[in-house]
Amino acid sequence: MKQFWSFIRKEFLHVFRDRKTLIILFGMPVVQILIFGFALTNEIKNSRIMVLDAAHDIQSSRLISKIQASRYFQVTQIVHNEAEIQEGFRGGNVNIAIVFPLNFGHDLESGERPQLQVLADASDPNLATALTNYVSNITADYQREIQKINTPIPTIVPEIKMMYNPQLKGAPNFVPGVMALVLLLVCVMMTAVSIVREKETGTMEILLVSPFKPILVILSKTIPYLFVSLINVGSILLLSVLVLDLPIHGSLLLLLLESTLFIITCLILGIFISVKTQTMQAAMLISLMGMLLPTMLFSGFMFPIENMPKPLQIISNIIPSKWFYIIVKSIMIKGLGWEAIWKETLYLLGIAVFFFALGMKNFKIRLA
Amino acid sequence: MASEIILDDIVKTYGKGKQLAVDHVSLQVQPGELFGLIGPDGAGKTSIFRILTTLLLADSGNASVAGLDVVKDYKAIRKIVGYMPGKFSLYPDLTVKENLQFFATVFNSDIQENYHLIRDIYVQLEPFKERRAGKLSGGMKQKLALCCALIHKPRVLFLDEPTTGVDPVSRKEFWQMLARLKEQGITILVSTPYMDEAGLCERIAFIQNGKILKTETPDQILKEFPDALYKIQSDNMYHLMELLKQIPEIKSSYAFGDSVHATIKEQGSQTVRQRLIDAGLPSLVFETTKPQIEDCFIQYLHE
Amino acid sequence: MENNYSISVDKLTKKFGNFTAVDAISFDVNGGEIFGFLGANGAGKTTAMRMLCGLSIPSSGKATIAGFDVYKETEKIKRNIGYMSQKFSLYEDLTVAENIQFFGGIYGLDRKELRDKSAELIARLGMEKDAKKLVNSIPLGWKQKLAFSVAILHRPEIVFLDEPTGGVDPLTRRQFWDLIYQAADSGITAFVTTHYMDEAEYCNRISIMVDGKIEALDKPAALKNKYGVNSMNDVFQHLARGASRSDL
Numbered sequence: 001m002k003q004f005w006s007f008i009r010k011e012f013l014h015v016f017r018d019r020k021t022l023i024i025l026f027g028m029p030v031v032q033i034l035i036f037g038f039a040l041t042n043e044i045k046n047s048r049i050m051v052l053d054a055a056h057d058i059q060s061s062r063l064i065s066k067i068q069a070s071r072y073f074q075v076t077q078i079v080h081n082e083a084e085i086q087e088g089f090r091g092g093n094v095n096i097a098i099v100f101p102l103n104f105g106h107d108l109e110s111g112e113r114p115q116l117q118v119l120a121d122a123s124d125p126n127l128a129t130a131l132t133n134y135v136s137n138i139t140a141d142y143q144r145e146i147q148k149i150n151t152p153i154p155t156i157v158p159e160i161k162m163m164y165n166p167q168l169k170g171a172p173n174f175v176p177g178v179m180a181l182v183l184l185l186v187c188v189m190m191t192a193v194s195i196v197r198e199k200e201t202g203t204m205e206i207l208l209v210s211p212f213k214p215i216l217v218i219l220s221k222t223i224p225y226l227f228v229s230l231i232n233v234g235s236i237l238l239l240s241v242l243v244l245d246l247p248i249h250g251s252l253l254l255l256l257l258e259s260t261l262f263i264i265t266c267l268i269l270g271i272f273i274s275v276k277t278q279t280m281q282a283a284m285l286i287s288l289m290g291m292l293l294p295t296m297l298f299s300g301f302m303f304p305i306e307n308m309p310k311p312l313q314i315i316s317n318i319i320p321s322k323w324f325y326i327i328v329k330s331i332m333i334k335g336l337g338w339e340a341i342w343k344e345t346l347y348l349l350g351i352a353v354f355f356f357a358l359g360m361k362n363f364k365i366r367l368a
Numbered sequence: 369m370a371s372e373i374i375l376d377d378i379v380k381t382y383g384k385g386k387q388l389a390v391d392h393v394s395l396q397v398q399p400g401e402l403f404g405l406i407g408p409d410g411a412g413k414t415s416i417f418r419i420l421t422t423l424l425l426a427d428s429g430n431a432s433v434a435g436l437d438v439v440k441d442y443k444a445i446r447k448i449v450g451y452m453p454g455k456f457s458l459y460p461d462l463t464v465k466e467n468l469q470f471f472a473t474v475f476n477s478d479i480q481e482n483y484h485l486i487r488d489i490y491v492q493l494e495p496f497k498e499r500r501a502g503k504l505s506g507g508m509k510q511k512l513a514l515c516c517a518l519i520h521k522p523r524v525l526f527l528d529e530p531t532t533g534v535d536p537v538s539r540k541e542f543w544q545m546l547a548r549l550k551e552q553g554i555t556i557l558v559s560t561p562y563m564d565e566a567g568l569c570e571r572i573a574f575i576q577n578g579k580i581l582k583t584e585t586p587d588q589i590l591k592e593f594p595d596a597l598y599k600i601q602s603d604n605m606y607h608l609m610e611l612l613k614q615i616p617e618i619k620s621s622y623a624f625g626d627s628v629h630a631t632i633k634e635q636g637s638q639t640v641r642q643r644l645i646d647a648g649l650p651s652l653v654f655e656t657t658k659p660q661i662e663d664c665f666i667q668y669l670h671e
Numbered sequence: 672m673e674n675n676y677s678i679s680v681d682k683l684t685k686k687f688g689n690f691t692a693v694d695a696i697s698f699d700v701n702g703g704e705i706f707g708f709l710g711a712n713g714a715g716k717t718t719a720m721r722m723l724c725g726l727s728i729p730s731s732g733k734a735t736i737a738g739f740d741v742y743k744e745t746e747k748i749k750r751n752i753g754y755m756s757q758k759f760s761l762y763e764d765l766t767v768a769e770n771i772q773f774f775g776g777i778y779g780l781d782r783k784e785l786r787d788k789s790a791e792l793i794a795r796l797g798m799e800k801d802a803k804k805l806v807n808s809i810p811l812g813w814k815q816k817l818a819f820s821v822a823i824l825h826r827p828e829i830v831f832l833d834e835p836t837g838g839v840d841p842l843t844r845r846q847f848w849d850l851i852y853q854a855a856d857s858g859i860t861a862f863v864t865t866h867y868m869d870e871a872e873y874c875n876r877i878s879i880m881v882d883g884k885i886e887a888l889d890k891p892a893a894l895k896n897k898y899g900v901n902s903m904n905d906v907f908q909h910l911a912r913g914a915s916r917s918d919l
Contacts, residue, residue, distance in 0.1 A: 006470055
């Protein structure tokens with residue numbers, strides 16, 4: 001036991017002596033959260049809209065000011081002909097344009113079918129769809145307002161409620177994603193590299209020729225990264241609650257336990273990679289290509305898995321971060337409990353056990 | 369008395385048998401002996417060390433350390449040996465003291481327990497004990513590595529090229545330390561590419577291309593040198609060597625420090641001497657000399 | 672050219688912060704001379720060599736290599752020297768012929784020159800059969816000889832050899848020195864560091880560095896006379912024992 005402690009002490013010294021890496025280890029989650037939270041948001045705010053108002057009547061100007069008032073749009077340009085609209089799109093200055101025909105107000109008031117042309121830059125199809133939907137909503141809303149005043153005919157008004165994320169904020173999606181990414185990087189890559197480093201410097205040779213159990217050599221190397229990762233979980237949660245205004249709806253304890261399970265799974269993957277590789281370069285490449293990339297692609301954090309072809313959906317099942325992502329989302333955002341996530345937890349546990357067994361099977365008590 | 373280290377017909381190949389590293393090597397080292405494995409890089413020395421320290425499995429043959437089989441009893445062997453690999457193998461980001469403490473605990477010991485073993489070496493390191501190991505010079509690194517290998521009072525010590533790349537002063541000190549350790553009864557197997565260090569061992573084995581050329585005490589090896597050895601000197605060494613290559617009576621000739629060492633076919637020494645005088649080489653010296661270990665190794669390489 | 676020396680060094684100094692690694696060393700090396708550059712680990716040899724090869728700018732002092740200034744003409748210096756070290760010499764995963772072509776190409780040999788020279792070199796080393804073998808499959812001694820030949824392929828004025836024979840067997844070591852002698856005989860200056868003291872005897876002159884300074888510089892025989900000892904090893908032990916920072 002004394003040996004084990006001495007090992008862990010040494011590992012902590014390695015981690016804390018390497019200032020640059022240390023800054024990256026603890027700085028990475030903070031920077032990622034801030035970048036995702038403020039810069040890379042996929043919420044639509046203040047989209048630039050262009051208006052061609054041929055009608056110039058009360059109705060059209062009221063509708064324009066309603067659009068302007070919404071937080072989705074910002075009227076950046078009032079134009080006078082179609083050519084200017086084309087110009088605006090080509091210059092990339094606007095995302096969307098609205099054209100009011102000459103007799104817009106008259107048609108609306110007289111019960112004719114008033115027309116409104118909406119043009120969107122569909123080079124980003126998701127954005128274009130979202131923006132046109134917003135415009136439709138605003139006009140429908142406006143229509144209801146004036147109908148109430150004029151002739152109160154009963155209409156079906158669907159009441160839409162955005163569950164768990166009423167303001168459609170981006171943060172609920174990426175906080176679990178960043179957590180998965182950061183833990184994966186720290187646990188898989190750092191662990192693998194630090195074990196392989198001992199092979200490269202030749203210290204593994206001495207450690208193997210010692211009475212200390214080789215497997216403990218490896219296990220002790222994971223302890224500091226477990227510690228660092230728990231701190232990272234803490235800092236990510238703190239940031240999301242305090243800075244991003246995203247409260248934890250479910251049980252904090254459950255969230256921490258599940259995080260620990262994911263960390264352990266990642267550490268096991270790190271050990272597995274280190275057992276199979278001989279150089280730090282190889283360990284780093286495998287961690288990045290084999291772990292980080294699939295996490296970005298298949299965890300559902302950046303691309304919805306439901307839209308992927310079946311084979312890719314099946315592949316996504318062996319990516320541990322997918323399950324962790326679902327678990328964190330369920331606890332943190334939906335506020336669900338154990339009964340909702342036990343299946344995902346079992347999957348995660350299964351992956352961990354599988355790779356642990358595989359790693360142990362391949363573990364060598366000698367050099368070659 | 370049973371031998372402390374036994375290698376019996378050991379063969380080791382790499383790359384699926386393509387590269388022969390150790391070629392039917394048999395060796396015995398007695399308890400308390402300081403035994404030198406002498407040979408150039410790539411001769412198979414490191415493979416032999418790794419087989420004995422249970423790090424590699426031999427293709428065939430048996431080996432034991434302190435009566436323990438290197439395959440079956442590897443756990444027991446790892447408890448009683450000290451090993452200093454050829455490459456610098458300490459943690460460069462840990463201080464001298466942290467390295468020593470770490471290796472002490474790994475081997476279930478502490479610095480105090482066997483301090484008497486390393487005291488002579490450690491006093492030289494003491495002023496630098498808070499310095500990171502990566503910032504030490506070659507000689508100091510090597511002393512620290514020796515301390516780390518010794519800290520658990522091993523019964524058998526394996527030192528793989530401990531003095532490679534180290535300057536002559538540090539090398540001399542290092543061998544003085546080994547002599548003191550030997551007095552403590554520790555069996556030491558050491559390898560070196562420096563022939564001048566061979567004379568400091570009790571027995572040596574010449575090794576080249578995975579084969580043992582000769583195992584003997586240094587004195588006996590010197591005695592067995594078969595020919596008369598001549599030391600030839602001149603102020604123009606290059607021309608002297610070129611000339612010697614053309615004289616048919618010369619069996620072998622090679623530079624040796626400030627002179628040329630040559631062996632001469634029977635009854636040929638007078639002829640050679642005359643040829644050299646005739647050539648008019650400046651300040652010629654021609655005399656017999658005692659062979660050194662390096663002469664013997666070259667002799668075995670020629671055979 | 673100010674002088675006819677291959678290497679001319681005057682009070683050359685290199686400081687790192689307040690630590691003086693090389694302390695005002697001065698010496699001259701003649702063309703075609705074999706000059707041994709000895710010193711204990713940490714005495715400042717490597718730092719000095721780096722300055723002479725144009726890899727590191729001195730803190731003060733003067734030096735010319737093949738007539739070129741170490742401050743201003745480092746690119747010209749690099750064209751006129753060859754360098755070989757035990758640690759790096761050849762690409763292990765290229766064949767013998769590919770290595771020769773690569774290094775010849777670096778020094779701007781044209782295609783015809785390259786073809787002639789590499790054929791000649793391979794013939795001289797007796798490696799015709801091995802030209803297509805990967806370097807990592809040929810014996811260490813051959814590698815070293817090949818590396819040396821490649822280092823002087825472009826006929827530099829000076830060749831720097833940093834512990835060229837480390838770990839090589841005694842016979843190959845001597846064959847290696849034959850190559851150095853041949854090169855020196857053809858006018859190439861050889862600047863050699865080594866830990867083998869018998870090799871120090873092979874040099875025309877040697878210098879011994881202690882604590883950043885050159886403590887002795889002369890012919891081997893003269894040094895042995897001066898200190899009244901029989902071998903260079905004893906001379907070295909005598910001088911380097913007094914070093915205060917051999918272990919910094």
